[in-house]
Amino acid sequence: MSLSINDYLNQFEAHQKAISFISELLGFDASGLITFLVFATAAFVVVNVMALIGGLGTYAERKISADIQLRQGPNRVGPYGLLQFLADGVKMIMKEDIFPAQADRTLFNLAPLLALIGVFATLAVLPFSSGLTLTNLNIGVFYLIGVSSLVGVAVFLGGYSANSKWSMLGGMRGASQIISYEVPVTITILSIVLMSGGLSFGSFVESQGGFPHQWFIFHNPFTFIGFFVFFIGMLAETNRAPFDLPEAESELVSGYHTEYTGMRFGLFALAEYIEVFVLCGVAAAAFLGGYKVPFDLGNGVVFVEKLGLPAIIGKNIGQVLQLGSFLTKTLFLYYVVIWVRWTFPRIRVDQVMTICWKYLTPIALFNLVGITLWVFAFDGQSIWEVLSHMGGGAHGGGH
């Protein structure tokens, strides 16, 4: 696992040669400039892909909900209605921007910006593949928890600044819900840190394997429960149904973005869909083996040795496989999130708090204790290894 995408590129000779060539051309040491350009390009690409995924997320949401409710869904713009999100984007840009007269204008403008900053900053540590991780910070997951809490502030400010009663109620509910569910989510992540021995997403993924029985979700019974605690907490943190109380349309009109029109509303929606993707990615990296590919195909050694390809091509084929593995898992979770939204009824506000403080938090604490004892007792082995050892012992030590 390289430290960042720049380190990944640095291991190739071609990249080194390019740096020295550009340095000679410009007459100064260009490695800093190249680093910046690599990061900027990668960040730009990632942001654009994420915006695309966010846009397609709205399309998928409508199409899947239509499937579930036996409707057609969008099918006019582009093939199968695929370009619907572009049409929506154009519509949002063309809409009149209305400022409520009593609103706090500064905060009204600032709220979508804060939401977007918080969500975009989380993309920096998302491990798409072992090479294509913008930066594998040592404090990865802790940093992610920190910056994603900006979204809570943004939701609150969005509700507050409009000076409308619906918005205010939605904002208060949203912020309190987001911070409440951060408690079980943080404790669950803590138990993953306990097992992987590091806070970076690199160490999360590297301590798992490519096959399902090597994933943390099937590592032991406690992590299996922990995954569902994390998933429920994740739904609540992104204000998805059945926890979409902050924007409950049957009681609060549209919650904290009632007064937002046009592009500002669009930015809030974009931030929400990208955040769902990011948290699905975190779930995939922490529990479902992240970018790991079975048979160690991901590091590309096999292609070099068996097919006789040059090292650079073999490695990059491995990267593509890893990216595919990560995206498959993440998009599957994304599908489940949408599926859940259109299956369960919305729950009441007091039930939201009861689920968080009386069910998820105690369960998460119990899991933490259980995983601590498991790692201590079985030296970090998974349940399958423990069972096979026991079985092996019973049959007279068949190693």
Place this chain on the structure above:
Amino acid sequence: MTSYTLDVYMPVIILMALAVGLVVVSVFVAQILRPFKPNALKEQAYECGEDPVGTAWSNFNVRFYVVSLIFIVFDVEGALMFPVAAIFRKFVAIGEGAVLVGSLLVFISVLVFGIIYCWSKGDLDWVRSFQLSEDQVNQLKGSEEKA
């Protein structure tokens, strides 16, 4: 423990700048394209067709505040436990795991005790019972009768 330079934070700054850029550009483009004809009715806060009465900025229930206080307690707990959790595997590997299990369990159990206390006193309920006890009801009745 690999060493790193500050370059690892570069994507963070770039991504934040991209977020700011996206907002500025999209709002600016929208500003050029969209119509702008405000009137008093449009600028009213939406209240399902009724004229809004007063401001929305009113005193809110104290329970939101309590939730965030309890949240901060757990946040600090997490911040203290993350570094200990990160070295757990290494200590288990060198056979000193018992020390960490002990200190972690003591740490967690103190907090679990706190949760049990709050739970049993009803502080985790969202809808609080404000019912008076029988004695208090009788007291109030007595004072009413006197009046």
Place this chain on the structure above:
Amino acid sequence: MFENTLFFLSAALCIIGAAGVVFSKNLMHACVLLLASLFGVAGLYAVIGADFLAASQLVIYAGGVVILMLFAVMLTGGSSENSNKFGIEKIPGMGSTKTYVFAGFSVLVISFTILKLMANFMKSYTKGELPAFSSTVEKIGTLLVTDHVLAFEISSILLLGALVGAAVIARPRKG
């Protein structure tokens, strides 16, 4: 190069945010500016290689304390009015021309004295290479369970006190 950028960005965010908190008359704006300032402090921690401290700053202050403050402001009903029911300004202005002039002069004198004192040190200072940082998480963790294990355990008692205190002050008072 990037070290300087990160440092100056963080420092600017920190100072501008802090100054804004003081000068802003709107409580909500002050809270948001405080958030900016706290982010700046986190950036400064990152610059000196204290990565875990930076993340803790983000998680605890930016995530927890600022939201707590926003909720606390909402307890008093936001900042719809700047004067209370007795007609007294909630946030009285602290500055007049006299105080600003006086403060300006004192800043000049104090900073001149400090710079004069630091001049010798600054002249002999040459910027060295930044050391390669390594993660502080594991060092902190090791210290927390070896040398400072008592502090670690006692902090849980402190947190217990905070938890119980938070619950008790919000309890409906009977009678």
